[in-house]
Amino acid sequence: MAEVVEELRALARDLLTKGAVQVFVGYGEGSVPGRTAPTIITTAGRAGELVWNKHCLNNLAVYLTRNEVTKRGRVGLVVKGCDARAVTGLLQEGQATREKVVIIGMACDGMGEPLLEMCKHCDAHMPAGPGADAHHLACDYIIGKATAPDVAPEDGGACYADVAKIEALPPAERWAFWQEQFGRCVKCYACRQVCPLCYCKRCLAEKNEPQWLMSSAHAAGNFAWHVARAMHLAGRCVGCGACERACPQHIPLSLLSKKMAKAVLQHFKYRAGCDPAATPAVKTFDPSDKNDFFR
Amino acid sequence: METNTQSEQAVWQPKVIAFVCNWCTYAGADLAGTSRLKYDANIRVLRLPCTGRIDPLFIIKAFERGADGVLVSGCHPGDCHYNTGNYHARRRWTLFRELLEFVGIDLQRVQFAWISAAEGAKWAEVVNAMVAHVREIGPFEGYQIMLARSGQAAFQQMVGAKGGNGSGKGVPGALPVGRSGAE
Numbered sequence: 001m002a003e004v005v006e007e008l009r010a011l012a013r014d015l016l017t018k019g020a021v022q023v024f025v026g027y028g029e030g031s032v033p034g035r036t037a038p039t040i041i042t043t044a045g046r047a048g049e050l051v052w053n054k055h056c057l058n059n060l061a062v063y064l065t066r067n068e069v070t071k072r073g074r075v076g077l078v079v080k081g082c083d084a085r086a087v088t089g090l091l092q093e094g095q096a097t098r099e100k101v102v103i104i105g106m107a108c109d110g111m112g113e114p115l116l117e118m119c120k121h122c123d124a125h126m127p128a129g130p131g132a133d134a135h136h137l138a139c140d141y142i143i144g145k146a147t148a149p150d151v152a153p154e155d156g157g158a159c160y161a162d163v164a165k166i167e168a169l170p171p172a173e174r175w176a177f178w179q180e181q182f183g184r185c186v187k188c189y190a191c192r193q194v195c196p197l198c199y200c201k202r203c204l205a206e207k208n209e210p211q212w213l214m215s216s217a218h219a220a221g222n223f224a225w226h227v228a229r230a231m232h233l234a235g236r237c238v239g240c241g242a243c244e245r246a247c248p249q250h251i252p253l254s255l256l257s258k259k260m261a262k263a264v265l266q267h268f269k270y271r272a273g274c275d276p277a278a279t280p281a282v283k284t285f286d287p288s289d290k291n292d293f294f295r
Numbered sequence: 296m297e298t299n300t301q302s303e304q305a306v307w308q309p310k311v312i313a314f315v316c317n318w319c320t321y322a323g324a325d326l327a328g329t330s331r332l333k334y335d336a337n338i339r340v341l342r343l344p345c346t347g348r349i350d351p352l353f354i355i356k357a358f359e360r361g362a363d364g365v366l367v368s369g370c371h372p373g374d375c376h377y378n379t380g381n382y383h384a385r386r387r388w389t390l391f392r393e394l395l396e397f398v399g400i401d402l403q404r405v406q407f408a409w410i411s412a413a414e415g416a417k418w419a420e421v422v423n424a425m426v427a428h429v430r431e432i433g434p435f436e437g438y439q440i441m442l443a444r445s446g447q448a449a450f451q452q453m454v455g456a457k458g459g460n461g462s463g464k465g466v467p468g469a470l471p472v473g474r475s476g477a478e
Contacts, residue, residue, distance in 0.1 A: 163397075166397065167397065171396075171399045171400070171401055172399065173399070174397065174398065174399030175398065175399025175400070175437055175440070176399070176440070177399070178398045178399060179440060179441055183441075204352075212352055212356070219441040219442065220359055220438065220441060220442070223355070223398075223441065224352065224355045224356070224359065227351070227352075227355055227394065227398065228351070228352050228355070230394055231351045231352075231387075231390070231391060231394060234387075234390045234394070235390065256394075256397070259393065259394065259397045260390060260393070260394065263389070263390050263393035263394075264390065267386075267389050267390070268386070281386070282386060282387070282390075285379065285382035285383050285385065285386050286382075287372060287373070287382065289382070289385055289386060289389065290385075290389050291372065291385065293388070293389075293392060293407055294385075294407045294408055294409050295406065295407065295408035295409070295421055295424075
């Protein structure tokens with residue numbers, strides 16, 4: 001791990017010195033042990049602040065949507081294989097320009113101690129490096145070598161086990177379950193803030209003429225918010241799980257996003273962010289799409 | 296208010312909201328009217344430019360304001376006035392139905408149809424079938440459960456102030472007050 005950190009710091013130092021990037025986004029020490037904090041540096045002298053360990057959970061792709069970062073010039077961005085999908089999403093949606101990002105792909109054996117549940121179903125331990133084909137996002141640099149083996153895409157459905165558990169409940173119990181979950185929401189919008197794909201400058205949650213969502217943390221407005229959020233991210237969410245980790249109320253938001261990802265795969269054979277050459281499912285249509293629910 | 300509520304409860308009528316596109320289904324509904332076809336008056340029709348304009352949130356909003364069922368209808372595939380609006384909408388509805396089901400809303404309360412401007416009879420038939428169905432499965436009580444948990448006051452304030460039926464006549468407004476009998 002130590003060599004990897006040194007390699008990362010040296011690369012950041014080099015890129016900033018050469019002027020290849022004007023700002024570098026990586027991980028630094030967190031305020032408590034066992035945590036890291038997103039760290040944004042603009043001078044080579046601060047490269048020593050960068051770290052790489054088991055706790056680099058945050059999806060830093062979100063900073064590509066922040067003007068405070070991008071206005072400085074070209075961005076050096078540290079990504080894991082899973083985060084690279086969010087970058088792909090942003091590139092596909094015209095929210096980032098490839099030439100303006102230098103992507104540093106980190107080999108990753110899974111994050112968290114104990115290992116995060118989502119990492120057990122990971123099929124992107126190694127981001128694709130320079131020279132990758134058009135169906136993979138080619139990072140400019142790759143650091144490290146992953147030892148954990150990739151599972152099959154979607155883990156043969158095993159990653160949806162928790163979704164299936166909810167699906168199996170009768171409708172009234174599903175409703176009660178989500179009422180319980182959404183009832184805790186305090187409308188802090190942390191889920192929105194950490195999400196790389198939730199980049200609208202003016203979010204519908206803030207619109208008040210007409211007001212679509214109750215601004216107070218009331219069950220009715222909470223329900224509408226979470227349904228709207230899941231719909232807006234359907235077919236776009238790359239499943240990084242940042243929303244769920246950011247939620248101070250521990251609402252299982254990834255259940256919703258996984259459910260939508262599952263539906264998108266089932267109906268449109270599409271996985272968000274996996275293939276830069278593919279057309280996003282919700283951006284297109286097929287005349288032969290499912291039609292059996294129409295009278 | 297209390298008497299109103301009780302009498303309303305005694306003769307509960309399903310409230311079904313229809314979101315229809317301007318070019319096909321609205322014209323179809325119009326044809327049903329000019330053809331003097333009789334269909335259930337429990338439907339409230341809202342006209343939009345295209346099915347592609349119907350935000351899934353409209354449907355959530357309808358339930359929030361007391362709808363028992365929602366009907367969405369537009370031009371047949373291939374007939375969209377804007378060429379592809381209904382195709383895009385269809386993709387969204389496919390996903391939205393999955394989501395609604397997942398959060399526990401009975402999919403029988405949200406139905407979809409393609410009704411052209413020439414299908415006045417189909418419109419009457421679909422509306423009658425939908426209303427009969429909702430009548431059978433009863434009022435949508437999901438929000439009652441929700442409000443029982445977090446109180447009605449804030450909700451009433453929000454819906455009552457901006458929305459409601461605007462008549463100001465003290466008719467139970469947007470929310471079916473007291474259907475649960477709790478207040």
